[in-house]
Amino acid sequence: MPSIQSTLGEEEGIAEELAESQQQISIAEFFEKNKHMLGFDSGARALVTAVKEAVDNALDATEEAGILPDIYVEIDDAGDYYTLVVEDNGPGITKEQVPKVFGKLLYGSRFHAREQSRGQQGIGISAAVLYSQLTSGKPAKITSRTKGSAEAEYFELIIDTDENEPEIQHAETTSWDRTHGTRIELEMEGNMRARSQLLKYIKHTAVVNPHARITFEEPSMDEPRQFERATDQLPAETEEIRPHPHGVELGTVLKMLAETDSHSVSGFVQSEFTRVGKKTADSIVDNFRDRHFGREAAWRAPRSHDEADVARAVQQAVANKGAEATNAFADEVANAVAARDRVAHSELREIVADAAEIGDDHGVTFGATVRENAIGAAWDELTADRTSDLYQLVDAATTTRKDDEAIDGLAERLAKRFEKGRERDRATHSELRKYVDRAADQTEEYDDATFGETARENVVTELWSVMVTVPDEVPKVRDLAEDRDAASDLLEAMRETDIISPPTNCLSPITADLVEAGLKKEYDADFYAASTRDADVHGGDPFIVEAGIAYGGDLEADGQADVLRFANRVPLVYQRGACATTDVVKSIGWRNYNLSQPGGSGIPNGPAVIMVHVASTNVPFTSESKDAVANVPEIEDEIELAIREAARELKSYLNKRKSLEKRKKKQNVIASILPKMAEKVAEVTDNDEPQYDDALARIMNNVLVEREREDGRVRLVVENHTDTNESPDITDIVTAEPSNLSDGATAVDMDGEWFVKWSPTVPSGEEAVLEYEVSAEASFDLSVEGIEDPKLTLNQ
Amino acid sequence: MSTDTTAQEKLIDLAAEFYDQLERGEIPEMSVPTRTKSNIVFDEDSDVWVYGDRESTRSANSVRGARKLLKAIYTIEFLADQLDADRSSTLRELYYLSESWDVDEAQFSSQDESNQLVEDLEIVSEVTREDFHMRPEESGATIMGPLYLREQTRRGEREIHCQEDVGEGGYQIPNNPDTIEFLDNDADFVLCVETGGMRDRLVENGFDEEYNTIIVHLKGQPARATRRITKRLHDELDLPVTVFTDGDPWSYRIFGSVAYGSIKSAHLSDYLATPEAQFIGIQPEDIVEYDLPTDPLSDSDVNALESELEDPRYQTDYWEKQIEIQLDIEKKSEQQSLASHGLDFVTETYLPERLDEMGVL
Structure with missing residues (x-):
């Protein structure tokens, strides 16, 4: 995951492309016109976007350097303006880097880097710098200290809006309490109307970046809010991969063509794309030829009973080479043609070239002109009767029910198309389709036959299969870069070619454990579950979906569950309703997982948080503002599977909880009845109250842990009335040193208290006893772990 | 008062059993025979139907069971105290009285529940409800006939002749007929009558005097006291017992509970049932023979008849034949339909003929 610094200037953002198309306006004007796209369309949103850009930047910078992020975000109400401060503990940047990192507008967008990165989102910190400058007129104040340097450096940076060039106005050394890192301070117009979104954004960022510590303070807070880190494990490093041929757009291809060092198309696809070797490149180039040049129709060689005669035609076409040589040449050509099933024009050219070598035997040379003549004559013979050739092909491609006359009519009209068509009987697939359509239409009109869509398609497929890819040299890369249509042919050829899926080491999922840890630290719930799916591919881009669910505890029980959406570790704040994630959550039947869902569809109700993280080299968004994941079927399927995986765990948890609740209820009722019964029984029989704990434990199918004490002898009895084996961890804290411990128990002295620890396994229906001796005045404190509370009866 | 002491001891034994169960760490429980028609069996020794082995x-x-046992303990305490104080109460009073118990869980939610619990306690303690001093709600029925007896009342002993010392209403059977001592009688047999109308007709026509009959008014499904005194008249005075009811399936059940014992009190069949009791009618075949006015059988009548065919108490040749005739003619008649032949027809023709047939006269 390289930081923004390392990829600066390598690629230009889409916004720059947009800017170019509006060349006559200043960058400030451009910004003004496009600020809705850049996320600065309202004062409330501007603050959110600025925080978002700065935090993304800070996380990237630290992770790249292998440092656990420690990020400080502060928003201050500075009278007319708000001041935003974001600090990180990254490696720091040098004076030379400062303008590039913070100033060069629109350079931050790593638009088509094939790697999972936060930078895909938004347009970069420089947009925030510009916004601040345009609204407050103040420069961006940047403090940075590189590791090991004695002092920090302070810069004031402005962007020259005419030139789109950053400029350091003021620089000095200063002292800073961080040993390394970067701090940016921006003053800007804004308001805190999006306070809840802002807090949500920070909180959600903390969930998906459990390795980061984030401190956040805004004007309404009494003290900063700390989002602690839950792991010391940095996200796995990703490797940037080249684009996959199935995942690029025409604009990208054109740009790549313009920038590549390769000259040939084959070299270009091999060096610029992932998963393309020589063999795949050859397939791509062949497909490109078919699209660009079309294929050549290949015709059957005339048979002996046909009127056409290749040998005679060639003979007559050759002059002044002597009868012997001419005959030998003509026979050679005729034999070679006859040896093949079908011959296309380019093949005929090869045959003639090969045959011309026979001239050496006769001391003559069959020069270019002679060969052209021979080719022309032989081709005339080959194409003399296209109709009967086509008849067989059409007949083979159509059903037997087709009228013979209709087939003949179609073949005849197709033959005419080829004759009138491009020379050498070339046609692209779409041209061929037009031939067939035209011929079929006419046949329908004049021969009273029908050629439906399927029949036409079959004929096209049959003809295309016997047509031959031409050997022509494909255009060079530099020509393609200029030729939009040809480049489009190439793109289609790439898409058509079977290519294995892209590698997935470009992705860095959070992993299920850390998704759970992230939820745990930010949500106080009773239950957590998470899942990480295997990588899959959409449109050439690998992606991984992760889901997490938190339930119960302090989560809001009223109303709908919270749906948290993330793309490449960045929270999606706006456009919840337009997001594929939301759609999938709504489409799941949550009642199956024991959550309430009015009407059986929609966001479930109850104290739950459902989070979904989509990691991809190219997360498809619904719009430029990148707030909602587009409805791509492959991604939706994976989102659903990931959520269901986590939801299954939720279901079994809820089932268990329900049965424990039932048990608890039963316990409450019976536990209130039994003592009253005991009391009354004692009253009626005129006795002391009977001991009923054993009976109660038995009724509850509980584990009963009971202390019996006789002088210096202590017995801890564990009776298991459940129907499974139980292995409780029992700790008895004794105020005097115990001795003669039985049954493998240990006693540990801790400041004058002895911890007697014992972990028996008690089969269903049996009991285990721990005995030890201790002075009579000792007191005890017994605790039992490993058995759910409702299943435990403790009788000290 | 020795029965009271025994009853009290047995109740306290029951409580002690719960006490011991708790002390032993066992789950307190109480088993009673299942009180359904599939769990009654004929007892060859006593010729009555009693509960089978199913419990x-x-x-x-369970929460339900725990509540039941808590109520049982409270009821035991109440009954023991009642015996101590020599008081008595009705089943309904017990139900309302439970409202005053300090523990909500111990209070009864319906009278069926308290009735059932008293039955449970009767069965488990082998003490009858009467000995708990528990009375049913409705008063006992009446007797009219040549019988001289002594009743032990709370206000002292009374000696009563059931024709001479009583009005037309007859002698009121007390709730616990075991307080009665039979002194003398001139009776030839006992005639149990279902309906009040027919009882009054017989008395008006002087049937008891003419035939030396002790007429017992059953008042529909007979109370335990009625059944008990009927049994005692049979056992102690050696009088044949006959039962005269309407001719429909519900009336056959009245006969059944007199003769065979009822399902709900099968644990007391020994004490309550008179297996020698004979059925006079109205038999289905009488409906045909005497050409009585009829009503068609309703669906519930048909169901009741079919259910009786499956009831072990009615699986005798006689009852199977009668029930099948009735299912066949699809008609039923009341006792009082005999009046279609005149008001004296029942005393002058029907009963003498039937009793003669049965060998009672």
């Missing part, structure tokens, strides 16, 4: 367990293992 239902009230156990504290």
Whole structure:
């Protein structure tokens, strides 16, 4: 995951492309016109976007350097303006880097880097710098200290809006309490109307970046809010991969063509794309030829009973080479043609070239002109009767029910198309389709036959299969870069070619454990579950979906569950309703997982948080503002599977909880009845109250842990009335040193208290006893772990 | 008062059993025979129907069972105290009285529940409800006939002749007929009559005098006291017992509970049932023979008849034949339909003929 610094200037953002198309306006004007796209369309949103850009930047910078992020975000109400401060503990940047990192507008967008990165989102910190400058007129104040340097450096940076060039106005050394890192301070117009979104954004960022510590303070807070880190494990490093041929757009291809060092198309696809070797490149180039040049129709060689005669035609076409040589040449050509099933024009050219070598035997040379003549004559013979050739092909491609006359009519009209068509009987697939359509239409009109869509398609497929890819040299890369249509042919050829899926080491999922840890630290719930799916591919881009669910505890029980959406570790704040994630959550039947869902569809109700993280080299968004994941079927399927995986765990948890609740209820009722019964029984029989704990434990199918004490002898009895084996961890804290411990128990002295620890396994229906001796005045404190509370009866 | 002491001891034994169960760490429970028609069996020795081997367990293992047992303990305490104080109460009073118990869980939610619990306690303690001093709601029925007896009342002993010392209403049977001592009688047999109308007709026509009959008014499904005194008249005075009811399936059940014992009190069949009792009618075949006015059988009548065919108490040749005739003619008649032949027809023709047939006269 390289930081923004390392990829600066390598690629230009889409916004720059947009800017170019509006060349006559200043960058400030451009910004003004496009600020809705850049996320600065309202004062409330501007603050959110600025925080978002700065935090993304800070996380990237630290992770790249292998440092656990420690990020400080502060928003201050500075009278007319708000001041935003974001600090990180990254490696720091040098004076030379400062303008590039913070100033060069629109350079931050790593638009088509094939790697999972936060930078895909938004347009970069420089947009925030510009916004601040345009609204407050103040420069961006940047403090940075590189590791090991004695002092920090302070810069004031402005962007020259005419030139789109950053400029350091003021620089000095200063002292800073961080040993390394970067701090940016921006003053800007804004308001805190999006306070809840802002807090949500920070909180959600903390969930998906459990390795980061984030401190956040805004004007309404009494003290900063700390989002602690839950792991010391940095996200796995990703490797940037080249684009996959199935995942690029025409604009990208054109740009790549313009920038590549390769000259040939084959070299270009091999060096610029992932998963393309020589063999795949050859397939791509062949497909490109078919699209660009079309294929050549290949015709059957005339048979002996046909009127056409290749040998005679060639003979007559050759002059002044002597009868012997001419005959030998003509026979050679005729034999070679006859040896093949079908011959296309380019093949005929090869045959003639090969045959011309026979001239050496006769001391003559069959020069270019002679060969052209021979080719022309032989081709005339080959194409003399296209109709009967086509008849067989059409007949083979159509059903037997087709009228013979209709087939003949179609073949005849197709033959005419080829004759009138491009020379050498070339046609692209779409041209061929037009031939067939035209011929079929006419046949329908004049021969009273029908050629439906399927029949036409079959004929096209049959003809295309016997047509031959031409050997022509494909255009060079530099020509393609200029030729939009040809480049489009190439793109289609790439898409058509079977290519294995892209590698997935470009992705860095959070992993299920850390998704759970992230939820745990930010949500106080009773239950957590998470899942990480295997990588899959959409449109050439690998992606991984992760889901997490938190339930119960302090989560809001009223109303709908919270749906948290993330793309490449960045929270999606706006456009919840337009997001594929939301759609999938709504489409799941949550009642199956024991959550309430009015009407059986929609966001479930109850104290739950459902989070979904989509990691991809190219997360498809619904719009430029990148707030909602587009409805791509492959991604939706994976989102659903990931959520269901986590939801299954939720279901079994809820089932268990329900049965424990039932048990608890039963316990409450019976536990209130039994003592009253005991009391009354004692009253009626005129006795002391009977001991009923054993009976109660038995009724509850509980584990009963009971202390019996006789002088210096202590017995801890564990009776298991459940129907499974139980292995409780029992700790008895004794105020005097115990001795003669039985049954493998240990006693540990801790400041004058002895911890007697014992972990028996008690089969269903049996009991285990721990005995030890201790002075009579000792007191005890017994605790039992490993058995759910409702299943435990403790009788000290 | 020795029965009271025994009853009290047995109740306290029951409580002690719960006490011991708790002390032993066992789940308190109480088993009683299942009280359904599939669990009654004919007892060859006593010729009555009693409960079979199947038992239902009230156990504290379930919330329901625990509540039942808690109520049982409270009821035991109440009954023991009642015996101590020599008081008595009705089943309905017990139900309302439970409202005053300090523990909500111990209070009865319906009278069926308290009735059932008293039955449970009767069965488990082998003490009758009467000995708990529990009375049913409705008063006992009446007797008219040549019988001289002594009743032990709370206000002292009374000696009564059931024709001479009583009005037309007859002698009121007390709730616990075991307080009665038979002194003398001139009776030839006992005639149990279902309806009040027919009883009054017989008395008006002087049937008891003419035939030396002790007429017992059953008042529909007979109370335990009525059944008990009927049994005692049979056992102690050696009088044949006959039962005269309407001719419909519900009336056959009245006969059944007099003769065979009822399902709900099969544990007391020994004490309550008079297996020698004979059925006079109205028999289905009488409907045909005497050409009585009829009503068609309703669906519930048909169901009741079919259910009786499956009831072990009615699986005799006689009852199977009668029930099948009735299912066949699809008609039923009341006792009083005999009046279609005149008001004296029942005393002058029907009863003498039937009793003669049965060998009672």
